[in-house]
Amino acid sequence: MHKSGAVMAWNVFKFCRALRGLGSTTILLVLGIVGLTYYAVVINTYWPGLEAGRPEALLSLAVLILFHCLLAMLLWSYFSVVYTEPGIVPPNWRPKVDEERGDTDPLTATEFSADLKNRRIRFCRKCNQLKPPRCHHCSVCGRCVLKMDHHCLWVVNCVGALNYKYFLLFLFYTFLETSLVTLSLLPHFILFFTDDDIPGTLGTLATTFLAFVLNLAFSLSILGFLIMHVSLVTSNTTTIEAYEKTTPKWRYDLGRKRNFEQVFGTDKRYWFIPAYSEEDLRWIPALQGLEYPLKPDLDVQEL
Template identity: 65%
Template sequence: MRMAGATIAWNVFRFCTALRALGSVMILAVLGVVGVTYYAVVVTHYGPAVFGGGLEESAVAAAVLVPFHCLLVMLLWSYFSVVLTDPGSVPPNWRSVVDEEKVDAIPLTSSEFGSPVSSLKQSASLSDLANPMIRHCKRCNQFKPPRCHHCSICGRCVLKMDHHCVWVVNCVGALNYKFFLLFLFYTFLETTLVTLSLLPHFIAFFNDGEILESPGMLATTFLTFVLNLAFALSVLGFLAMHIALVAGNTTTIEASCQLLVFGTDKRYWFIPAYSEEDLRKMPALQGVVYPSKPDLDAQEF
């Protein structure tokens, strides 16, 4: 039995190590797709049309290139905000304080009869059995707040963890969940725009007419169209899922609150940043304990 357990633990460790090593490759893959897309859309097709084509062709090219670059800036801004932002860590030696009202509902042991309320609060805050909302992470060897979960890939507990995303080489949690949603949103808009803009060239690839492009340009256009179409469809499903989760006050793991994700200032909802007021006042950006649905409060995930 020990050998089996050791083998399983070793395999999990190797899997997590492989995912961590894969992170840098995924960043290069994202930048590679962006580079190929930029070459196909700007350098190959619509860039030369701005100055080398007629008035109508130049107007169409400008109508593609302006939103393309705007969405690309927002996509990369959101992406690196997710990559570089700490999703939220448990402060060292964190302890929870149980309300006095909740102490009365906690069953006393024989050694606790006659103890003052302050000592009961201290013992309650350190007991998983007394309060099911207070949990202890054996791997981090520390207590963790409600809605906090351990990530085996990152090797630490993450506040209000949603999931670990290999594409961003980071966990998606309390402090970068908004940035992740914006990354999905702008990725969907950008890939959809690229797919539609390259669709006429993709159709022309299968026609019997004269082709003026070189084989390399044709291959780049074909690859870019297929990649962006695939990303648009896959990101659409993922984005729809997360929109439904946020609208239903849930995240991938457990309940969440919509305003705690995007903030209270609507001007900042569609950029990967928070207003100064939200940074000062939002509990999701300041604390370690987050509101959750009453029916999910006592559940362990």
């Protein structure tokens, strides 16, 4: 019985590692949806409306400008998540302070060995290395990730300390873009059911219909996902930590303003782009994924 359970666990992790093979496929799928939407909105619907003398020329211009601006930010955020390392544990990393006890002094060799034995300092048996605070092992990537939130197949990467902001911006701009597409194609979608003589070929009509349905579905699903992550940011919690928390007094909850700054930084000029100012990277250790200040009024014994 024990042996079969071990085999089952091994098969599960084998499947997780196999998910890495979907990488190029999911990227192509995302680009395919973007291409389909671009054809339906720009080439097939609103670009022809720019012709001189048409009454809808001003509306077409406004839709096209907004569509391309949101698309540029969406793709910038998306590929920033894809190609940014989520945060890996530095070689031979050792804790400088005992986060669990709130101790600010460096650990002695004796204290370090005792805390490791008592599991106050976490150790990853798969990576054979120590795990910093808020670090978790990803079975898909096969490595430990700093402040890991989850592994996302859509971005073919883990979402962690160094790319979480980029992931949130990807959700934000995707929601705005899909909502814009849904609203701009809604009148044409209604024509499918109210007008028997719709202009256009069967292929263009099918493309418009499919683009509307896909973008409506994505906008509704991403809205729920976005709301969930906004609540996580305001409480300074990751998706994994939300399921693991056993106490209502979360040690890393510093208040909404400081929690927000630990993800987006303090420089407002960088809040809506997938980048950080050099000053924020220098003065906010949480953006590096290794050091996180604790809630000041939290009783050490409650940790």
